[in-house]
Amino acid sequence: xxxxxxxxxxxxxxxxxxxxxxxxxxxxxxxxxxxxxxxxxxxxxxxxxxxxxxxxxxxxxxxxxxxxxxxxxxxxxxxxxxxxxxxxxxxxxxxxxxxxxxxxxxxxxxxxxxxxxxxxxxxxxxxxxxxxxxxxxxxxxxxxxxxxxxxxxxxxxxxxxxxxxxxxxxxxxxxxxxxxxxxxxxxxxxxxxxxxxxxxxxxxxxxxxxxxxxxxxxxxxxxxxxxxxxxxxxxxxxxxxxxxxxxxxxxxxxxxxxxxxxxxxxxxxxxxxxxxxxxxxxxxxxxxxxxxxxxxxxxxxxxxxxxxxxxxxxxxxxxxxxxxxxxxxxxxxxxxxxxxxxxxxxxxxxxxxxxxxxxxxxxxxxxxxxxxxxxxxxxxxxxxxxxxxxxxxxxxxxxxxxxxxxxxxxxxxxxxxxxxxxxxxxxxxxxxxxxxxxxxxxxxxxxxxxxxxxxxxxxxxxxxxxxxxxxxxxxxxxxxxxxxx
Numbered sequence: 001x002x003x004x005x006x007x008x009x010x011x012x013x014x015x016x017x018x019x020x021x022x023x024x025x026x027x028x029x030x031x032x033x034x035x036x037x038x039x040x041x042x043x044x045x046x047x048x049x050x051x052x053x054x055x056x057x058x059x060x061x062x063x064x065x066x067x068x069x070x071x072x073x074x075x076x077x078x079x080x081x082x083x084x085x086x087x088x089x090x091x092x093x094x095x096x097x098x099x100x101x102x103x104x105x106x107x108x109x110x111x112x113x114x115x116x117x118x119x120x121x122x123x124x125x126x127x128x129x130x131x132x133x134x135x136x137x138x139x140x141x142x143x144x145x146x147x148x149x150x151x152x153x154x155x156x157x158x159x160x161x162x163x164x165x166x167x168x169x170x171x172x173x174x175x176x177x178x179x180x181x182x183x184x185x186x187x188x189x190x191x192x193x194x195x196x197x198x199x200x201x202x203x204x205x206x207x208x209x210x211x212x213x214x215x216x217x218x219x220x221x222x223x224x225x226x227x228x229x230x231x232x233x234x235x236x237x238x239x240x241x242x243x244x245x246x247x248x249x250x251x252x253x254x255x256x257x258x259x260x261x262x263x264x265x266x267x268x269x270x271x272x273x274x275x276x277x278x279x280x281x282x283x284x285x286x287x288x289x290x291x292x293x294x295x296x297x298x299x300x301x302x303x304x305x306x307x308x309x310x311x312x313x314x315x316x317x318x319x320x321x322x323x324x325x326x327x328x329x330x331x332x333x334x335x336x337x338x339x340x341x342x343x344x345x346x347x348x349x350x351x352x353x354x355x356x357x358x359x360x361x362x363x364x365x366x367x368x369x370x371x372x373x374x375x376x377x378x379x380x381x382x383x384x385x386x387x388x389x390x391x392x393x394x395x396x397x398x399x400x401x402x403x404x405x406x407x408x409x410x411x412x413x414x415x416x417x418x419x420x421x422x423x424x425x426x427x428x429x430x431x432x433x434x435x436x437x438x439x440x441x442x443x444x445x446x447x448x449x450x451x452x453x454x455x456x457x458x459x460x461x462x463x464x465x466x467x468x469x470x471x472x473x474x475x476x477x478x479x480x481x482x483x484x485x
Contacts, residue, residue, distance in 0.1 A: 006044055009037050013049070020059060024068035024096065031065070034087040045087075057090060064094040064120040092120035095146075121148035121175075134159045145172040147199075157183030157208060175202040185214040192217045197224040206256070207234040212241035219244045229254030233283060237262050242269035250275035258285035258311065267294035271301040281309040285338070290316040296324035299357070304330050313365065314341035322348040331357040340367035340392065346374040353382035362389045367422065369394035376407050383412035391416060392446075396423035401430040408437035420446040422473065428456035435463035448473035 016030055034053075038045040065088060084093075129137075134156065149170075156178065170176060170191075183191075188210050191197070203218075215237055221227050230252060237260040252275075257266065267284060270276050271294065282304070288294065295317055298304060310331070312321075322344060325331070334357050344352070349371055352358060371378070371394040379391070404426065407413060419442055431452065434440060436459075445465065457467070465475040 006037060006041055009033060010049065010052075013037075013052070017052075017056060017059075020063055022063060022066065024066045027066040028068075031067075031084060031087070035083060038083075038087055053088065054090065060088070060091040064092045066094045066096060068096045094121040094123070094148075095119060096123040096125075119146045121150070122146045123150040124152070124154060125150065126153045129154050129156055129159060131159065145170070147172060148175040148177075149173055150177040151181055152177060152179045154181045156181045157187045170197055170200065172199055173197070174199050176200060177202075177204040178208065179204055180207040183208040183210060183214075185209070185211055185217075188214040189217045192221065192224060197227070199226060200224045201226050202229040202254075203227060204231045204256075205235060206231050210235045210237075212238055212244075215241040216244040219246075219250075228252055229281070231256030231283070232260065233258035233285075235260055237266075239263050239265035239269075242266045245269050245273050245275055247273050248275060249277065251278050253278060254281040255279055256281075256283040257287060258283045260287060262287055264288050264291045264294040267298055271298040271303065274303060276301070276303040277306060279304070280306050282307055283309075283311040284315070285311050286314040286341075288315050290318070292317055292320035295321045299325045299328045300330055302330060306333060307331060308333055309336040310334060311338040312342070313338045314368075316341075316343060318343040319348065322351060325357055326351040326355040329356050332359060334358075335360055336363040336390075337361055338365040339369060340365045340394075342369055344369040344371060344394070346372045346378055349375065350378045350381070353378065353386070358382070358386060360387065362387050364388060364390070365392040365420075366394035367392045367420070371395050373397045376403050380407050380410040383410050386412060387415060388412065389415055390418040392420035392422070393424065396425065398425040399430060401427065401433045404430040405433035405437070408434050408440055410439075413437065414439040414441050417441065417443045418446075419444075422446050422448045426452070426456075428453050428459065431456035432459045435459055435465075443477050445475045446473055447475065 013030075013033055016026065016033065020026060034045075034049070037049060065084075067084075183205060188205070188208075203224075205214075210232060214235075215232060218227075218230055218232075228251065231254070233256045237257065239262055242262055242265065255270075257270075260266070262269075267287060270282070270284070276282075284295075284298075295312055295315065298312075299310075299321070304310075317339075321342070326348075337357070339352075344366065349366070349369075358364075366375070375394055375397070376399065379393075399421070424447070426447075431447075432455075434445070440463070445460070460467075460475050464477045466477070468474045468476055
C-alpha cells in the first residue's frame with residue numbers, strides 16, 4: 001500500500017483520538033489501526049504516528065486501553081503481546097475475561113500481559129476457577145499486580161483460604177470487586193487479617209455470604225488502613241451486625257447495605273453513630289418496608305452532613321419521611337438522591353425539590369414513585385434553580401407532546417445529560433418536541449413506554465442518537481457505555 005493509504009489511516013487515527021471511549025471496542029479499533037500502520041511502514045510510524053500518540057500523555061494516564069478476551073483473539077495477539085507495548089509503550093491497560101471459559105492459554109496470556117504491559121486492571125466475570133487457575137492468578141503479585149481487580153460470579157471465595165491466603169496477589173490492589181464470588185465470613189476474616197491489603201481503598205462484596213462476623217472484621221480493618229468504601233449489599237447481615245458500627249469516629253466514606261436484613265434497627269444505628277459522619281455515600285435500598293421513622297431520623301441526623309450520595313429506594317417510604325427530608329438542613333451537600341420505589345406523590349415531590357436537600361442535586365431517581373400526571377410540571381418548576389444532569393422519572397403516565405415541549409424549553413434543561421422516561425407513554429410528536437429543543441444537550445435518553453413508532457425513532461436518529469442493542473430502550477449520542485445509568 002502507498003503513502004495515500006497511510007495518510008488515510010492517519011486520518012482515521014485522528015478521528016479515533018478525538019472521541020476516546022473506555023472499553024474494548026474503541027481499544028480494539030485503535031490497536032488494529034496502529035499495528036497495521038506499523039507493519040506497513042515502520043519508518044513513517046516512528047516519524048509521525050509515535051510523536052502524535054505521545055502527545056496524548058494525559059489521556060493515557062486516565063484511560064486504560066481495554067483488551068477483552070475477544071479482542072486479543074481478533075488481533076491475533078496470543079503469542080506476541082510485546083507488539084502492543086511497542087506501539088503504545090506509555091499506555092496503561094485493562095484486561096477483561098468476561099463470561100468465557102478461562103483456559104490455561106488465557107491464563108498464560110494474563111500473566112504475560114502483566115509482565116510485558118503496565119496492567120491497570122484485570123476483570124474476570126462468570127468463570128469457574130480451579131486450584132491451578134487460582135494459583136496462576138496468585139502469580140500476579142508484587143509489581144505485576146494490577147491496581148484494580150474484578151472477580152465476579154466466580155468461586156474465588158471458596159478457594160481463597162487454600163490457594164491465595166499466603167500470596168501477595170492483593171498487595172497493590174486499590175479497588176477490589178468480589179461480587180457473587182462465594183466469600184464467607186471465614187474467608188473474609190482471613191483476607192482482612194492477611195496483612196496483604198495495604199493499598200486497598202474500595203471493596204465490593206455484594207451478594208456474598210458475608211454476615212455479622214465479617215462486617216465486624218471489616219469495621220476493625222487494622223490490616224487495611226486505607227479502606228474507605230465498602231459495599232455489602234445483598235449480604236445476609238442482620239441488625240446484630242450494626243453493633244460493630246460503634247459511636248467512635250470513623251473514616252469510611254462509602255457504605256452499601258442495600259437488600260440486607262439490617263432493618264429499622266440498622267438504619268437507626270447509622271443515624272445515631274458518629275462513625276457515619278465521614279460517609280459521603282450511603283446505600284440503604286430495600287432494607288425495610290413502610291417503616292418511615294428510622295429514615296426520618298436518618299435524614300435529620302447531624303451525622304449525615306457530609307453525604308453526597310444517598311439511596312433509600314424501595315423502602316415504601318411515605319409522608320412522614322418526605323416531610324422530614326423536606327425540612328432537613330443536614331443534607332445540604334447532597335448531589336445524588338435515589339427515591340425510587342417509595343410512596344412519593346406530586347405534593348411530596350414539590351416539597352422535596354424546594355428543600356435545602358435539593359439545592360445541589362445533580363442526579364435524581366424517582367423510578368416507580370406514584371407521582372402522577374403532574375410529575376414533569378413539578379420538575380420543570382424547580383429545574384431553573386437546580387443543577388440536574390441526570391433524571392429518572394417515576395410513574396407510567398401518558399405524556400403529551402406539549403408537556404415534553406414545555407419540559408425541554410425550561411431553563412435548566414440544557415444541563416441534563418441523561419434522561420430516563422422509562423414507562424412513560426408518548427407519541428412521536430413528543431419525541432420530536434424533546435430533540436428539537438434548542439436546550440437539548442442529552443447524551444443518553446431511555447424510553448421503554450408504549451408509543452415510540454418509526455417516526456419517533458427517525459427523529460432520534462436525526463438528532464444523532466443511536467439505539468443500543470444490548471440495552472433495549474436506551475438511545476445514546478456517545479456510543480456504547482457501561483455506565484449510562
